[in-house]
Amino acid sequence: MKTSELKKYIRDIPDFPKKGIIFKDITTLLRNAKAFKKSINAMAQTFKKSKIEYVVGVEARGFIFASALAYKLGAGFVPVRKKGKLPYKTKSVTYQLEYGTDTLEMHEDAVGVNARVLVVDDLLATGGTVRAVVDMLKSQKAKIVGVAFLVELKFLKGKEKLKDLPIDSIIQY
Amino acid sequence: MKTSELKKYIRDIPDFPKKGIIFKDITTLLRNAKAFKKSINAMAQTFKKSKIEYVVGVEARGFIFASALAYKLGAGFVPVRKKGKLPYKTKSVTYQLEYGTDTLEMHEDAVGVNARVLVVDDLLATGGTVRAVVDMLKSQKAKIVGVAFLVELKFLKGKEKLKDLPIDSIIQY
Numbered sequence: 001m002k003t004s005e006l007k008k009y010i011r012d013i014p015d016f017p018k019k020g021i022i023f024k025d026i027t028t029l030l031r032n033a034k035a036f037k038k039s040i041n042a043m044a045q046t047f048k049k050s051k052i053e054y055v056v057g058v059e060a061r062g063f064i065f066a067s068a069l070a071y072k073l074g075a076g077f078v079p080v081r082k083k084g085k086l087p088y089k090t091k092s093v094t095y096q097l098e099y100g101t102d103t104l105e106m107h108e109d110a111v112g113v114n115a116r117v118l119v120v121d122d123l124l125a126t127g128g129t130v131r132a133v134v135d136m137l138k139s140q141k142a143k144i145v146g147v148a149f150l151v152e153l154k155f156l157k158g159k160e161k162l163k164d165l166p167i168d169s170i171i172q173y
Numbered sequence: 174m175k176t177s178e179l180k181k182y183i184r185d186i187p188d189f190p191k192k193g194i195i196f197k198d199i200t201t202l203l204r205n206a207k208a209f210k211k212s213i214n215a216m217a218q219t220f221k222k223s224k225i226e227y228v229v230g231v232e233a234r235g236f237i238f239a240s241a242l243a244y245k246l247g248a249g250f251v252p253v254r255k256k257g258k259l260p261y262k263t264k265s266v267t268y269q270l271e272y273g274t275d276t277l278e279m280h281e282d283a284v285g286v287n288a289r290v291l292v293v294d295d296l297l298a299t300g301g302t303v304r305a306v307v308d309m310l311k312s313q314k315a316k317i318v319g320v321a322f323l324v325e326l327k328f329l330k331g332k333e334k335l336k337d338l339p340i341d342s343i344i345q346y
Binding site for chain 2: 061085
């Protein structure tokens with residue numbers, strides 16, 4: 001399978017989560033063994049020589065890609081979670097959503113100083129979530145080697161919020 | 174690394190999520206590349222000849238193991254999610270918690286009739302969550318080949334709720 005064929009495994013869902021939005025449903029890609037494997041391999045290809053020590057995944061869909069990528073790259077996996085889910089001492093970041101704010105947390109000892117980190121999420125939309133995660137990791141003195149997404153919605157210009165970082169996305173709209 | 178060494182990467186957190194409970198924090202295992210890889214390989218070892226078509230992961234920590242296992246086994250990944258998160262038509266199951274109930278959902282077209290499915294979660298405690306997930310999958314006529322956990326808390330006797338199924342856990346307490 002070629003990377004260019006992956007798009008056909010993504011399903012459009014009109015009016016989810018609200019009217020007027022066409023949601024890109026990736027579960028139809030994930031359930032296809034070949035498409036899932038190809039997606040992970042394509043993400044790994046970009047960063048395989050980057051000496052990644054930790055792959056950071058953002059709850060919940062980011063876990064899916066970050067975990068398999070960490071396994072493939074021989075790196076550790078670090079979860080960034082919603083507030084109150086992590087049991088040990090945490091660092092947190094609060095960021096703006098369309099309506100209101102959201103808070104994400106990581107364990108304060110999850111990545112060391114100068115650790116080489118890849119941040120992974122399923123979707124690059126406005127870039128707000130991953131920008132917040134990157135800033136939280138930088139405040140912990142991690143070295144952000146790159147940011148990887150399965151899908152990028154180019155018309156939302158999320159890349160502009162992340163232009164200090166190497167960005168890779170496998171499927172673009 | 175041997176499977177028997179994995180236990181030392183798990184951290185005890187007293188009084189989380191509430192007083193009197195000692196929480197088994199697996200993030201310290203996940204962040205260690207070798208321990209994470211060993212865990213996934215050990216889970217895969219048990220089911221590598223079982224012709225698994227889909228690995229089902231339960232939101233959110235179950236995603237971490239199910240995704241890497243699906244990748245390793247060459248299977249598709251299917252998420253079971255909290256209510257309202259999946260965009261397409263769903264089947265759902267509601268089950269009893271210590272206080273109140275919880276509802277989980279899967280896409281109704283996620284696994285086909287007679288599909289060979291492995292259900293994965295991080296922790297086997299009372300077994301209520303995975304029992305509910307297995308019942309939901311069976312109502313969709315999936316064939317449950319097995320259930321895999323990283324950690325089993327034997328004193329909670331979750332296995333009794335799942336005794337119709339092959340169960341594997343990597344670390345026991």
